[in-house]
Amino acid sequence: MSEYNKPLPPPTVESEPFWDGCKRHELVVPRCDACLNHWFPPTATCPKCWSTDWTWTGVSGKGKIYSFGVYHRAYHKGFADELPYALVVVELDEGPRLTTNVVGCKPDELSCDMPVEVVFDDVTEDRTLYKFKPVNDS
Amino acid sequence: MSTNLSGKYAIVGVGQSPLGKVPELGPIGLFAVAAKNAIEDAGLKKEDVDGLITRGPDDVYCHHQRVGEALGLNVTFSTSTANGGASQTMAVAMACMAIEAGVCNTVVVGYGRDTWSRTHRNAEAKQAVASSPRTYSEFGSEFGRFGAPVNYAVSARRHMERFGTTKAQLGAIAVAFRNHARKNPHAFMKKPLTLDEYLGARLIVDPLCLFDCSVFIDGAGAVVVTSAERARDLRQPPAYVRGFGFGNRLSGWYNDDNMINTGAKEAGEAAYKMAGIGPQDVDTAQIYDCFTHMVLLQLEDYGFCAKGEGGPFVGSGALEFDGVLPTNTSGGQLSEGHIEGMLQVLEGARQVRREHTPDRQVKDCNIAFVSGHGGNTVCQSALILGREAG
Structure with a gap:
């Protein structure tokens, strides 16, 4: 098998759970606990209501x-x-x-x-x- | 309550460095030459300058300090900007605000970079462009997302599918600006361009082809901004700053409908309001043209035509020298050369100064509209220059 030759930027502390989800073949994005907004890419606060309470959530x-x-x-x-x-x-x-x-x-x-x-x-082996x-x- | 600064400040000097292939100068040197020419054009001296707002290559830290050192300048107000191609029009506005605040009196604003030489100066530079990108970004590079054209390609595609915009209409923009460049001795691209040649050009990121992309050159431009009172005693007719405005949709190009409805809407509305005019009063437009499609979007958002009608508007020949809105009359970044909008600030000032030969001078030009666009595609700045103060 030839070596994979496309770039794979390493996950950041904020994106690691997303890539872990991909590895499990699950698409997860942040969902705000307060306003239920889904967003991407991951950040510390909901861009819509600025709540810091949110959960990695599986999407369809x-x-x-x-x-x-x-x-x-x-x-x-x-x-x-x-x-x-x-x-x-x-x-x-x-x-x-x-x-x-x-x-x-x-x-x-x-x-x-x-x-x-x-x-x-x-x-x-490591990335999906x-x-x-x-x-x-x- | 806000104070209306319309007509209180003016561009009193314009200058540029040699443009095109200038491998003997770096970005700071190019800037210094442009600044010197702008100050001389104004009939001012180095000692008159007490403000400096600059921008150059992103990898030059504290760019204004490097420029100031090269020019031996000590000033009260000085900074570098980081709104990409929206910086230069914004910096003219910032100069007015700084003078109004009383922190300085005469400000040099400019931009310079050695973009052609960075990829062509020597064997090492050529190798750098031939090799793969050195920086990667998550959620994009994995899928082959590189370079600026794709941002405008996805916007153009969406616009085409939603409004029926065609490749030939984008081509009309490239052809009009090339026609203008052919009359500008300093323009980089002066070879005639036909619509057939445009339509047959190699694709970069479909729907954008080679001629949809601006041309990277070496060069710099600078202007001098001071009060209208002072301007009246200087060498050149002032280009009065009649209006400015900004719109920065920082929520992201790829979010909401920001790649179709841009911050140019807010920027334009604020600038027109300040100037007390509307798009129908504009005699010439200098629209930031990193890519043809971005011109089309801005023409819509700045109110020169309705949203979705940019295609038919440009297709009608509106942007040609004898069209209803002579646009990018020095050739724009698509043909004169890409200096991040700075040359368009110069051209706007020159048009209201009416200093061109008749084949390039917009007749009875009173109002020039200048736009800046950039950052990570979401920053917009608008500037309205007038032959009269009000």
Whole structure:
């Protein structure tokens, strides 16, 4: 097996529980105990009501594509073989938006508002990335 | 209660360094040359300057101190800004506020960097650009998110799907600014550009192609700001600061609808209110153009057309020299060169000073609207310059 050659920035103290969730194949985001707002990326206070009481909460993993851009230029050698590839912004049903990739779909098949759901990609022994795939209508 | 500063302060001098490929100068040296030229243009001396607001490459710590040292300046008010491309228009406003507060009288504002040389000066620089990015950010780099274009590509895509905006309409922006650059001897890109060439250009981050992206050059620009009273005795016709405003949607480009409805709305409304005018009174616009699409968004948010109608507006030829809103009349960052909006402050002042040759001078130009945009895409600053104080 060839070595994984894409960047994997190390988790921070604030993001570690999120990446631990990915490793368990669970998508978790902060949810405010006071106003029930979900947000991402994780921060110490709810950006909506500034409550410091919040809980890592599992979400449905379902959402839709807010927008996307298709790279035709490789800024990193790890992505050179994948051109053209799409950087996709997914809006979860719970509200937060995540930057990600969509698998099982070519860039020219993407469109805004397309329904997608989370899949997990165990890219190394230590790290699992959240990605999304199109939801079939059936 | 607020005090209306409209017309109380003015840009009295403008200056720039050599632009383009200037490998013999670094960012501080470029700035120093521009500042010297601006002070001389005003008919002032080094001793008259008691304020300095600067910006340069992000990796230069306390940038204003480096510039001040190079210029041998001791001043009462001095700082560096960090709102990216929104900094330069904001710094002109900050200069007015500082003078109004009585902390200084005459302020040099500028920006300079050696962006072309950083990637081309020598073999080491060329290697740096060829290798992979040196910094990675969580929740993005893992998925191949690098560089600035993607932020505008996702916004453009969303705008296209929601409002029917087309690539050809974005192309009209690039072509108009190139047409302007062709008349500017200092512009970096002077080769003719047709819409067909634009549409056939290689893609960077679809829907953005090569000609949707601004051009990185070496260079600096600076202006001198002082009171309107003082301005009347100086060498050049003043470019009065008639209005300014800011909008910083710090909640994030990727949150809410901030990548479609930008802080330019708040920035523009405040600037128009201060100036007592509306977008219909603007004779020329100098709109921050890191990417074509950002021009389109700002034209909508600054009220030159309705939200969603930016495509047809620019597609009509509105931005051309003989259009309804001659925009980026020196070529903009897409063709003159990217100096983070500073050259557009200079061009706005030059247009209201009416100093250009007729082929570049907007006829009877009384009001120039200048915008800055940047930071991490969410900062907007607007500046309205007038030939008259009010």
